[in-house]
Each structure stands twice: as C-alpha cells, then as structure tokens.
Amino acid sequence: MTTTQEISLQTEPFVLNMGPLHPSTHGVYRMRVTLDGEVVLDIEPMFGYLHRGIEKLMEERTYTGCIPLTDRLDYASAMGNNLAYCVAVEKLAKIRVPERGEYIRVITAEMIRIANHCLAVGSMLNDAGALGTPFFYLWNEREKLYDLFEMLCGQRVLHNYIRIGGVSQDLPDEFLPALEKFVPQLHKFINEFEFFLKQNEILIARAQGVGVLPKDVALNCGISGPLARASGIKRDLRKDDPYSVYDRFEFDIPTAENGDCYDRYRVRMEEMKQSLHIIDQAIKKVPGGPFRAKVPQIIRPPAGEAYGHIEGPKGELGFYLVSDNSIAPYRCHIRSTSFINLTALRQMVKGWKIADLIVIFGSIDITMGEVDR
Amino acid sequence: MTTALSAKEIVSKLSAEFPDAVKEAGADSVLVKSASLPAVTEYLKTADGLKFDYINYITAIDYYDYFEVVYMMTSTEYNRSVTLKTRCETRNRPTVPSLAGIYQGADWQEREVYDLMGITFKGHPNMKRVFLWEGFDGHPLRKDWNK
C-alpha cells in the first residue's frame, strides 16, 4: 500500500518534442525525448526534414552533372564529398588521375578536414554552453580556409572543384605561397586554443565521462571517423585502404580510449595537427604536369558497379554506383557517415540529463544534409 | 588494404557450412538465397578467420525484374571486405529477412531501404518510414515511380 507521501513523490515519464528547428540541433533534426524529470529515458530520432531526394536526382543527371549535387550533401565539407564521388566514378570507369591532380586533391581534402573540425569542435563547445567565443575563434580559422578555397574555385562553401579524372582548374600562382603562410598560423592557433581550453573546468565537467560510447557498440553500429577513433577503434581508410596518394605521406591516426565527449574533442584537435602535417609534406612534393586526365564532359562508363569510399572528415563516406552504360548513373547509393554515426546516439544518451543530450549530440558532429540526403 | 575477399575462398567456406545457400559467386560478391541470409551473416560475423564485424552499407537496386539488396561487411581485424547480395523477385510486397538483430547499424539503413525502395525486412523491430511521411504515395527510388 502506498502512502500519501509516496504518491506525491511518484513521477511519470513525459514526452518532449525537440526540433525540427531547435537552436542547438545541427540542422532540422527532430527527436521525441522521453524524460523522467531531467533524465533522458529514451529518444526517438526523426528525420526527413531536409530529405531532398539526391539519390533520385542523380539518376536524371550526367556523371559530371552530379558533382554539384554531392556538394550539397555535407555542406560543411563539400570538397570531401566531391572527392568521394569522383573516386567512385573513376573506379567504375577505370580512369587514372595524373600525379599533380592527386596532390591537389590531397591538399584540398586535408584543408576541408581542418575546416570541418573547426566547425565540429566549435559547435560542440557552443552546445556545451560556451556561447560564441570558442566558436568564433575557430570560425575565424575556417574563414581563412574559405579564402583559400575561394581562390581555387570561386566559391566559399560549395566548391564543385574536383572533377572526374582530376580537378577543374589548375592551382593559381598565389595559392601555394598563401597556403605556406597559413600552415604556421594554424599551428600557432591550435596551440593557443589548446592552452585556452585544456584545463577549463567547465569543459571538463561538461564533457569528461559524458556520453561514453563503448568500443563494441561502436563497431556493431558501423561507426566510423573521429567518433570511432575516440572509442579506440584504430580504423582510418587513409591507412587501411589508401586511395589517391595517401600511401606516400607520413601521419599518425590519433585514437583515445574512453570514448566520451572530451575524447572526441581531443581526437579532432589531434587530427587537425596531422592534417597540417600532411599538407606540409604535400606542398613540398607537388609535381608539375597535367592536373586532369582527358575526360570528356559526358562519359559512359561500362556496365557494372563500384563502391568508392574515402575517409571523409566525419568518417567513411562512400558512393555505391551502378552503371548501365548510359550517360547517367543507373543507381547511386550514398553511404552517408552522419546517418550511420547517429545510430549510436540512443545508447549514448540514455541516463544522462537533457542538457548533456545536447552536448553528446554536438560531439557526434553531423550535418543534416548528409543525414537526410 | 580493404580488398574484397576473393569469392572462391569465401564460397568454399560458406558451402562447407551451408551447402545450398550460395547461388553464385562473382568476382567480388556472393549471391545468397534470401532465406539463409541471417544464418550466413551470423556465420560471417562470428567464424574464426572471417570476423566480418562492421557493416558498411545496405542498399537496394531496382532491376525491373527483381530487386537486389546489397550488403557490404568489413572485417576490421583482417582488414578485408565482402559484398553479399540477395534478390527478391516479386514487385508486390518484396520481403527480405532483417539483419537488425545481428548488426545494430543495419537498423536504420533497412528502414531507409523500406522507405525509398519499398522492400520490407522481416523481423525488423520498427519497420516504418524514416525520411518521408506516413501516407506518402509509393516508394520514390523505384524505377517505375512517378510523381
């Protein structure tokens, strides 16, 4: 028999609807959160608020005409998507890329990784409560990269630069000197930023030990990228399945053991350093010669299928292409990193407070354009 | 290096374990009967020397005559990958057994295939639309779908 006091203390789970336009969600993401007071019992993620049907649209366009569509997948790292798509088409049509093109691709892919991690870390800290300051510091670095991208291809965000068989235009004369000037600046900035946040009590309290993702769960869910590496899975396609010319560079794969939000932040900062290391090596080695293989605007790859994947900034980004020897892909499936990385969110947030839910969600680093496609 | 495991090797292992599961083996993929798919993946995931513990993607292709469902698994331990395929011949309510119990990563990807291609996964705990709304007419990635 329950006493009056017990009845008055009895609580019931209630359902809170978050999204689709929540300030802290990274895009139009919606979840139904079942709460007990402040504690998250369960979440039900809901997508589709940015489902634009890119896979269907690709079936109506030529292989080259699909490149602008891939830009808009993960708009925080457009260059990486271009690269993944072109790697898949080259695998399908068996096109070889000239040396100079490969080096330019490596440089741009590493630049976009830095740009993406700037946004990822910045918005995670923003979600953790540091409204503004660290985000703007990192955004300033991203702005410098935007300048360089604009010099390359004329657009700041959606680059549409990499083409099947190389890149669209050669490097401008002033690009490599500017990049050389940028590398030490970013080194200095990363050191300063780590000094800025390393011992910060608030960050440690908000992030350390929060949202732990165990290694076996991560593997079972198909998690990749910095999120998996923070959980101790040492898997990086740049080493495991080298595409482009990545086997010629020296770099480490930073990993961590705990798999909490703080580790994800640390892994991303380390990866930025490694990317700078790769850029350093690549600048010195850029060869002369053609930057693009002779590929016509409209190509007809032989019938067949190919899966090309790269280690994008967020993880394994792959394109599964089926060709029927016509000018447009018969079917194109996008193995989107963000969508699959989100699978683990439900396990990560159970038992945490609703404020931690936002930080954990921020630490996964997703882009809704890629989740919904 | 993530090389697709030569089909011969895997077929020899699979046919020893499941005599009538493998229909045909291409250069880089294995076509299995849909009924024996969960058993085959369970074996691939746990057997020594294979350990395909990471699922890359699940997708489906509409070939008009049949739907082909494609799975790609990777063994992080041995660093190689395999592509499994299965077919369902009917256009009206095609069904494939679900892998959501074996790989958690398959959960949402199967829902996505159901949403866009209209293939039902039998045994999936929460088989409903993921991107489009309930009441959307048809499955847009089918080749015969029109606005």
Add this chain to the structure above:
Amino acid sequence: MEIDENKEYIYDSYQLDCDEGKIIEQMKASTKKSIPDPADWIDADLKRNIVLTSLDWVIDWARRSSLWTAICYPACCGMEWMATLAPRFDGSRFGMEIMRASPRQADLLITAGTLTWKMAPNVRRIYNQMAEPKWVIAMGACGISGGIFRSGYNVVPGYNKIIPVDVYVPGCPPRPEALLYGIQQLQKKIGRAKAVPDLSELPNPLNELPNPLKKDKKK
C-alpha cells in the same frame, strides 16, 4: 525509472506520424500558386495615399536598425548565415546579431536553405507566430526557386509558395556580403513603408489561402 509499455502515457508514435503526414498532404494540396511579391501590393497602396510624418520616420528607423531574426536555417545557406554573424562580416554592426529561438520575438525570417514538404508546415507556423510587422528574406537559389533540387519529389519550389517574400538574394549560397546587401535593401524598403500599416485593408494574399494550422490557433 523504466518505461512501462502498457501504460497510456506513452504516445503512439505511428499515430503521431500519420497526423503529421495528413497536415503535410493538406499543405501540399493547398499551395499550388505562388504568393505574389509584397513589393507589388505595398507599392500599389503607397501610390494611393502616402502620408509620412517625422514620427513615422523615427519608428521606421528603429525598426530597420534592430532586425532580430528568427532561427530558420535548414541547409547549406546556414553556413553563410553563420559566417555573416561571425567576426569577419560581423552582423551586429547592423543591430541584428541576436538570433531569436522564439519567433514571437523576431521580426525577420531569413530562409537559409532548401524547404521540403515535410518542413513546410513548420515554416508556415514560424511565420504565423511572428509578430507584425515582419519581413522575409529568401536566401539562395533554393529559397527563391528550389534551386538544384526543384525537380525533387520532396522539395518546395521556393519559399514564396508558403510565405510572402520581401527580398530575394540569389546565389548558391550567396556570399555574406551579398546577404548584407540584401538586408540593406530590406532596410530601404522598411524606411519607405508606412510606419503603422493597416495590413488588414491591403489585399493580403495570405488571408485568402487556406491555413492548415488554423485549428491549432483555436485551441
């Protein structure tokens, strides 16, 4: 605490999804024509009777110098919108650094990104909840016409199918400067407008459209 599946307090998620689907289908059926640009119907009224006093000027100045924006950045253009607020292009120089999560406190809606049919009722709801006077800037090709996704099965071809748009900023995505230029154009327009416009007398095309969310208002 564990969730008791048999109890009533747990929602039926499938039923909720079906309800949402019905609203979307209703919206899709009711928005066939695009809403004419407000520039047309406000100009026509201004020509008829224009009375500008100094008080009007002060009110207009106050309005245009502190445009607070409602949060609505579904896609790519959101990156450039963030860049507009970031240090390099510092949106706070125009008194608009504040982004309001509540549409009740906002008077500018910058639609930065692709609008899908699933999202459309939510955007209409945000617009309806904003207090008068309110303005809309359609940012980017997707906001103007649906852009590269216009032929997609789930994409609304332009925000002007759902809400009236005051200023269109082309680009995919527009540079932050281009957006700031669009905001200045809007400020010019606000300066020209009557300070206390009686919008009910104007031929507001929104009043003629069936509103699928009107039910909610009554509650």
Add this chain to the structure above:
Amino acid sequence: MQFKFFGIGMLKGLAVTILHIFRRPSTSQYPEQRLNISRRSRGNELIWDREKCTGCATCAKACPQGVIEIVTSTDMADNKYKVETYRVDTGYCIMCGLCVEACPYDALYLGYSFEKAKYRRGEFVQTNDELKESPQRPASGYFHPDIAKKLPKQTLLIEKATEKRK
C-alpha cells in the same frame, strides 16, 4: 576529474581572450570597406557573348538542371545557327560553372559582382541583351585565365584584414 587549483583553467582562457584586444581586427566594414573577392569568383549572374555564340547549345546540355533556355533558327545565307532567345533564370541557377567549362567557343562567363538582391521574383529572368557584359556586369575569371590576370588581387585574411577598393 580533479583540480589542483580550481579556476586556473578559466583564468588561462580569460588571458587568451584579453590578448585578442591587442590584435588586428578581422572585421571588414562591408558597405564602406570592401574585400576584393577571388579572381575566379562565381558571381550571381551569367554573362553571354552574342558575337561568339554559335548556338550549339552545349551549355544547355551541360547544365545539371536545365536553367539555360536557347532557341535557335538556321540562317540559310551564312549556313549557321542564329540565336533567337537565350534565357537564364538567375534565381534558379546555382552558379556551378559547368556551362562555362563546357562552352567550346568561350562565349559564356560567370559574373564577378554579387550584389544582386531584388524585390521581385520575376526580375531574375534575363533574356538576350540583358545578359551582355557591361561595366555594371563585369565578367569573372572563372575558366578564363586571361580575364583573371586583369582583376584585382584577392584580399586574404591571412595577409591583411581588409582593403579598400580603389
């Protein structure tokens, strides 16, 4: 999670923030002070050269979404195509530059200017002579290195925060 001296981390952070006062600002005061944008900038309009165009419609085929509408008639006297209408909806165009890349006669350019906000949707549709190059509509150097050389050098945040336009 143990701290020897609580508050040290936050003081360090504050020190970094205060040091930013003494740095050069990175803000560009946009309407008064303008950045030189990239020489290859893909501005928000398309520039079409009537003289060079032969009406082959390669641009219309290369466009991923079919923005370019081109109507031609055959000129029997000169034995070539004559372009009657060339229409672009710049509110629909995404400035990907694939048409410029595809044009075999260098008759297409992307614009260099970007301040193109309009009050009306209909003003974005541009036809024939509206698409010509003029001082208000300069061409950008995207895929035209000869034009790129003449344009002003891009302002970089790495080098200098802001620069005034001449």
